[in-house]
Amino acid sequence: MSATILVVDDDLALAEMISIMLRGEGFVTHHAADGPLALDQLESINPDLVLLDVMLPGMDGMDVCARIRDVSGVPIIMLTAKSDSTDVVRGLENGADDYVVKPFNPKELVARIRARLRPTSDAQASLICIADIEIDVPGHEVRRSGSRINLTPLEFQLLLTLALKPHQVFTREALLEQVWGYQYKADTRLVNVHVQRLRSKIEIDPDNPVIVETIRGVGYRSGKAVASGEGVTPAE
C-alpha cells in the first residue's frame, strides 16, 4: 500500500513539482495551499506524512504545525528556506519531526520521507519498564501507572531506541542515524529538541530527568530498565 503524503505549500509550482516527484517515487500526494485547508485535509484524507512549508500566507507554518500536533501524531517534515537556528528550532519545538532546507536534493527529501514512514521498530521485546513508566512495544503505547501517555511515532521511536539498550550511551549522531535515518552528519539540534519534547511528556520533573538521562559531552541514555514478567530481549 502506498503512503499518502499531504504537501502544504502556497507556491503552486513547487507543490506540483514535489507531487510529480513523489508520485514518481510511488507515493500518493495531496496538496493544500494554506493552513486551514491543510487542517481540513488532515481529517478527510488522514495522510501518513505531512510536508509543511513554514512560510505560509495567513496562518503561519509554525502555527499549522502546532495545530496538527494538537490532533495528530502524524510525521511532519518542514520545508524551510532558512537554516538559521531560530526558525528551525521553533519549528521543531512546535512538533515537526524533521526538516529539509530549500533548495533540497530530491533524493534527500525522499530519504527523509522514507525514514519517517519506516515501521518504527522490529524489536522483539513486548514490554519494557523504565523508572515508573512502561513501554508496550507491539501496542505502541507508553503508560504510567496504567494511564496512557500520548507520544508521536518519532518520540516513541526515540524512547524505544534508548530503552532497548539500557546500558548504552547514545551519541546524538547515533540517534540521528537510528531514529531519523541520517546516513551522514546532520543537525544535532534535532535530537536536543526532541529529547526536550519527550521529557516534557514522560518525565515527572523534566528538569531532573530520570527516564532519559543526559551524559554530558557524550549523549543520552535511558534510565534503569526493569524487566517485566514476560522478559526483555533487546534487539540486535
Place this chain on the structure above:
Amino acid sequence: MMWRWWREVKALLAAPRRVWRESLLTRTVVVTTVLSGMAVTVIGGYMSLTIQSSLFNSRLDQVISESVRTSTQLQALFDNSVTPAGTIDVETANSSAQTAIRTNQSVAGSGGFAILRTPGQITLQTMTSTSTSGLDLSVLSTSLRQAVVQAPESLHHQSVGLSVDGQVVPAVVTASVIQVPTAGQYELYLIYDLSDVQATLTLVQQTLIAGSLLLVLTISLVTWLVVRLAIRPVKVAANTAERLSQGYLEERIEEGGEDVIAVLARSFNKMADSMQGQIVRLARLSKLQQRFVSDVSHELRTPLTTIRLAANVLSQKRDQLDPESARSLELLETQIERFEVMLTDLLEMSRYDAGAVEIDRDEVNVVELVQDCLDQLAPLAEQKGSLLLLEVLGGYGDVDADARRLRRIVLNFVGNAIDHGESKPIVAFVDSNEHCVAIAIRDWGVGMSEQEASRVFDRFWRADPSRQRTTGGTGLGLAIAQEDALVHGGKIDVWSEQGAGTCFRVTLPRAEGGSIEHSPLGLPPETDLVDATGAFVEPETPEVATT
C-alpha cells in the same frame, strides 16, 4: 639595598599616587591648600617681621631717650657734687647716681646697669666701678666698650641676650660716657630688658600662626565644597556618557536652571539625542539591507527548488533524450548547483556583514576533520590528477571550534589547491602548540604574484579571468573563510610564488580568547613528501596517509 628601599617607598606611594591621579577633588584641594599655605606663610612672615621691627624700634627710641636723660642727669649730678672747695666725695656721688639710675629705670623694666671706669687713666682719685648685683659683665661686649671710648660724645647701643633665671631674654645695652671730676672718665652702661616686647611679639606671632592655619583650613574647605559643587554635574555627565557608551541610548542628564551647567546638560542631551537618532537610523538601515539580502536569497530558494526538482525528474529520463538535450540537461543541473552555492555564500556573507554570526563551539579533532575534508574532495582531486597528502606534525588533541566553519575553510583551501594545482601533489599540514592549532594546504601549481596574493580575500576577485574554473567557485569562498577564521579569533595567511605554488595557512586559538601569535606551522611548511619541482617523494615513514 638601595633598590629595595626605593621599591618599598614606591609601593607605599602607590595608593596616594592613584588617588592623586584619579581624584580631581583631591588634586584641587591639595593644590589650593599648598598654594594658599605658601601665600599665608609669606604674608604672615612679612607681617611678623614688620611688627617685630616696629615694636623694637619704638622701644629702642624710648630706651635711647631714657638713656640720654639718665646720662645727662648723672653727669649733672657728678658735676654738682663738686664742692666750692673743688673737692668731691666720689663714693657719695656714686651712690646717689645709682639711686638716680634705679629711679629712672624702674619706669620701664630694666636689666640693670654698670658704671665702669675706662681703663688706662691716671687720675687723682678713683671711683669704685659698680654694677647691679648678679649682672654678668660679659654682656658688655668689647666692641661696645671700644666704641664708647672712641666716640665718647654719642650714645651707643647694642642688642644682647640677657640671662635671667637661666633663660636668655632679649635686651638692649646703651653705653655713654660720664666725666667724673677728679676721678676721670667712666662708662655708663644701662641694660634694658626687652622681654615684655618679646612677649607681645610672641603673642602677635601666635595669633598670626593660628589665624593663618584657620585661614588655610577655611580656604581648603571652601575649595572642597566649591569643587564638589562644580564637579557634581561633570560627574553626572561622565556617568551618563558611560551609560550611553554601554548602549543605554535612552540615558539623559537632568536639565535645570540657566547657568553653564544647565547649558552643559542641554548640549550633552542634544548630542545624545542626535547620536541616538543616527545609531537607530543606521541600525535600521543595516537591518533593512540585511533583511533584503536575506529575503532575496530566501525568495530565490523556492523557485530554485522547483527548477531543481524538475531537472531531476527530467534527468531520470535522460536515456530518452537526444545527445544535445542530454548535455543541456547536464549543464542545467551543474548550473543549478552553482546557483545554489552562490546563494548560500551570499547569505553567509550578508550574515557576516550584519554581524549576525554566532559560532557553535564544540570539541573538534582537527586531524580527523582535515582527513574528512580530503576524503570528500578525493574524487575531484583524482579527476584532476592531484595526489592529496596529509602530513600531521601535531594537533592530535581536540580544540574548541565550530566544526562546520573549520570544515568550510579547509574545503575551500583544498578546492582552490585542486583548481590551481596543475595535477601536482597537494599536502595538508596540521600542527599545534600550546596556544593554537594550524592547518596549511600547500600546492605546487601555478602560484600567484605578490600583488595577486594580496587580493585573494577580496570578494568576487579572481586571480586570472581566463583561468579555467572547474569547481565553479562563487568568488566569495576565501572572503568567507577569512571571516570564519576571524570569528574564531584566528587568522589566515597566504604565501604564493609564481610557478612555485601557493600555501594557505589558517591559525586558530585552541580555545576561545586564546593567542595566535606564533603559528605552529611555517609558511610554507617544510616537507619531505614533495620535492621542489612538485614531484611526490615516496615516504619512508608509514604514518603518512595518502588519500
